Amino acid sequence: MARTRAFAPASIGNVSLGFDLLGAALSPVDGEQMGDWVEVKNAESFALSVDGRFASRLPSGASNNIVTRCYDFFQQALASHNKPLLKVAMHLHKALPIGSGLGSSASSIVAAFYALNEHAGKPFDEDTLLVMMGELEGQISGSIHYDNVAPSYVGGMTLMTGQDNPVCSKLPVFDDWYWVVCYSGLSVSTAAARDILPRQYELGTTLTFGRQIGVFVHALHSGEKALAASVMQDVIAEKHRKTLLPKFDEAREYCMAQNGIAFGISGSGPTVFAVANNLDDAKRMQTWLNIHYIQNDDGFSHICHIDTIGARHISA
Structure with a gap:
């Protein structure tokens, strides 16, 4: 092919109860791509x-752009597997804001x-691709975690295994x-x-964290909505990170x-998410x-369902 264009959706990292372990891809119900x-x-x-709404917020210079790093990493992987190198140019349409908590770099x-x-x-x-994606994401955030790249790539809600395969x-x-x-x-x-x-966290907090994610995964598999919702509280990060988010408590209360x-908090914030039944x-x-x-x-909002597709071809 002379040209290939791919879209990757925004995502919610952590999904409150699953710090670094859960992620969910997002698809606005109005059909708009996010x-x-x-x-x-x-x-x-x-x-x-x-180009794109938030292109001006990116670091200046192609060498400082994460997409260039992806290209370099991919070429090295091809060489190490004795595959022919690519002779290509690339274009990034930057529609997600940087530091938003919507998996902008992951997208x-x-x-x-x-x-x-x-x-x-x-x-x-x-x-193999997911491991590459995690490596590049780790260069930005300071640690390798997959709670944005995984759902953005494979779609749906993902649970990280802690394994490479x-x-x-x-x-x-x-x-x-x-x-x-x-x-x-x-x-x-x-x-x-x-x-x-x-x-470090107290033993009681870690036990609550483990219980919540175990119950949540069970409830998803058994179709128990009320049970799943009952454990969607963040005992790890929220009380610390909400100090960085003006009006967080008022937004939650409303x-x-x-009937929320x-x-x-979506990822590290400042984006917040609410879940509704209708x-x-x-x-x-x-x-x-x-x-x-x-x-x-710069702010915006969307009403979404979970994007079950993930990354995909789009027409050029």
Whole structure:
């Protein structure tokens, strides 16, 4: 193929109760795409171009862009497996804000690797690509974790295994849950949001964390919605990270008063998410968040379902 274009959706890391272990890909119910796309096309020499709403927020210079790092990493992997190198140029459409808690860097990384692998004739399998994606994501956040790259790549809600093969396991989801996500317009560094966390936790907290994720996974597999919702509280990061998010407590109080199933921080924030059983409740939550939680013109909100597809080809 002369040209390959791939889209990777935004994602919620942690999903409140699953710090570094759970992630969920997002698809707005209105049909709008929420994520980045990357195009790979045949060329004599490598070059990177960028556009999109948040392209101006990226580091200047192609060498500082994560997509260039993906290209370099992929070429090294091809060489180490005695595969022919690619002669391509790349383009990044940056639609997700940096430091938003929506898996912005993961979306770019996933779209880049997916497009490169497809363009090269799929030399690497899913888990090999995921390990590559995790390595690149770790360069940005300071530690390797898959709770954004995995759902963005394979779709759905993913549970990280802690292994290289398989890297993650897809979990069942409730198709009739509505996920309201609201980005305030502020930026929170993933590395800084990790630094704010304690280095040690009390035994009772770790036991609660383990119980919650075990019950949640069981409830998804058994279709017990109320049980799943009952354990969607963050005992690891929220009380520390919410200090970085203006109006977080007010937003939670309102959304839960509107029949909210759950409310939490998406990844490191500042994006928050609320879960509703029906569209009317979700719309009320979205309206309030638009007025009270968004801090500037960069902010936005969407009502979503879980994106079960993940990364995909899109027409060039």
